[in-house]
Amino acid sequence: MPTNPQAYRPAARLETLGADFYDPVTAADFPETRLRFRNDRAAAEIGLQTLSEDEWCAHFGRFRPLPGTLAQPLALRYHGHQFRHYNPDLGDGRGFTFAQMHDDRGRLMDLGTKGSGQTPWSRSGDGRLTLKGGVREVLASEMLEALGVPTSRSLSLIETGEALDRGDEPSPTRSAVLVRLSHGHIRIGTFQRLAYARDTAGLRALTAYVLRELYDEDGDDPVRLLTLVVARTARLAARYMAAGFVHGVLNTDNINVTGESFDYGPWRFAQTWDPGFTAAYFDHQGLYAFGRQPEAIHWDAMQLAVALRPLADSDPLIAALDGFAAQYQAEVTAAILWRLGLAPHDAESDRALVQAVERALRETGAGIDQFFFDAFGGTLPDGYGGPWGPVRGQLAAYRPRKDRADPYWRGAPCAMPIDEVEAIWDAIATDDDWAPFHAKVAAICAMGAALA
Structure with missing residues (x-):
């Protein structure tokens, strides 16, 4: 011990x-x-x-x-x-x-x-x-x-x-x-089970538990709980997008009410800003595709509101849900600025920059990880032309929150393409060679230190 x-x-x-x-x-x-x-x-x-x-x-x-x-x-x-x-x-x-x-x-x-x-x-x-x-x-x-x-x-x-x-x-x-x-x-599905059983007392007890133990708040107000969960899940959706991450299985039993991502099965990192990119081979309709993740997580939050309906009137629950879109926009703006290593400027300029970045990534097919690596600190290399012009112009108004002094910035971006994941596993499966795995974890930690 x-x-x-x-x-x-x-x-x-x-x-x-x-x-x-x-x-x-x-x-x-x-x-x-x-x-x-x-x-x-x-x-x-x-x-x-x-x-x-x-x-x-x-x-x-x-x-x-x-x-x-x-x-x-x-x-x-x-x-x-x-x-x-x-x-x-x-x-x-x-x-x-x-x-x-x-x-x-x-x-x-x-x-x-x-x-x-x-x-x-x-x-x-x-x-x-x-x-x-x-x-x-x-x-x-x-x-x-x-x-x-x-x-x-x-x-x-x-x-x-x-x-x-x-x-x-x-x-x-x-x-x-x-x-x-x-x-x-505690998942959204934990609440759904109690609603399905019409266990109002259990719903209230679980609401109080989550507020007290996971949000450090008193009471058992279901509207307050939903408001907090909407804010946390909007942040999660935004951070997925800025990371280029596709979870693959955003079912209500896979959404934690603290807004913390977990349970990684068929996940992938998108290499380009492709809204239709999916991670799970069985997601035939693209329900949880890269660009649909905010919609999917919002839908999951709606199911929490439905489950909480025995404890609250519908109007305040709907009002709490309606805050998701605005909170997502604010969070995705903050997340992309963070990954660019930039301090916020003002809400209008920040949102315009993020929209320009998303548009250029989508139109050019540039690598997500390479772009954020190259542009960290607000200086876009000369090789980024054409659709990148508006991004370059807007970046000039920003100051970096962190410089590029860390040795990480003198190498290549740390990314997680699926071919590398398979190669890491192949070394383990074939030769019981864990060196590539441990080297990758070390490289990820180095990137995290440079970004933090």
Whole structure:
């Protein structure tokens, strides 16, 4: 355990919701536990950075309880719209919430798992995670954190020694268990389940829990909750766009009410500003395409409003939802200015610059990552001509929030093309070579430091 107990501040607030919100479960007994990724930066924020490797594997591979927190793992219950079709048969099917604690900012954090075994909600699944899926989630969460997207953090990835059969990748394939650090695991779908059951008392209790524990506010006002969630999810949508990120599965059970992105499956980073670019091969209609993500997240927020209707009149809920568009515009402007390394000027000029950048990226097909790398600090290289003229002219009015002194700016942009992701996995699958993976994580951290 940590040598500084004051840095580790355990909690068990989830238990206050009562037994109707979760199912106690037991973790799978894995054949082995081989530590593959350990996020000491995240661990330091919750007082767990001093764990030895044996202790780490015991807690995050064997799920030996951490002191002072949840008595046992809890698989959360929820419903959700999946590609706009309502599914009442959901819940944590291959994961659970294992522990809660406060971080160095005072926030209540959850340790949740992926691939930790079967639960009552596994249906026909084996409750496992492929090692490739775990590697992809680490890369996604590290990249998003560096690019300023509010995201869960991959705390630990442990290989577990099982051979898994999967229809969408060569099988048998290796297995793993992931632990993610998140500001809550309450989804929009958690509220939908209670509304579906006409459990008004449960809805009010969950509203109070989220306001108190995740927003540090008193009361159980559903309109206030929706207002906060709309603001956070508008910010999330904006940050996705500025990062060029496509989540792929923006179902209501994948939207955290804290506005923190999580659960990375078929994700991709768009290489160009292509609104129709999709990440999931099964998203045949492009419902969650790059350019439709703000619409999709707004739609998800609408489902939260519907779920809260038993607690509030429709007019104030509609008014809260109507704030999404304006908040999104403000947030995407701020996000793109941040990625350009520029201090805001004034609202009108800022929005005009962002519109010019989006237009030029779309018209020229320029690489998203290359453009933001080249233009960081407000100086556009000479090679950007034609449609970039208006952008160049507007950039002249801005001052940088940070210079280009960091060594990162003397190299090439850190990006995440899908071919590189596959090459990183191929090195692991073929030769058990983790060097490209660790090198990529280091490069992402260097980019994050340069952007911060």
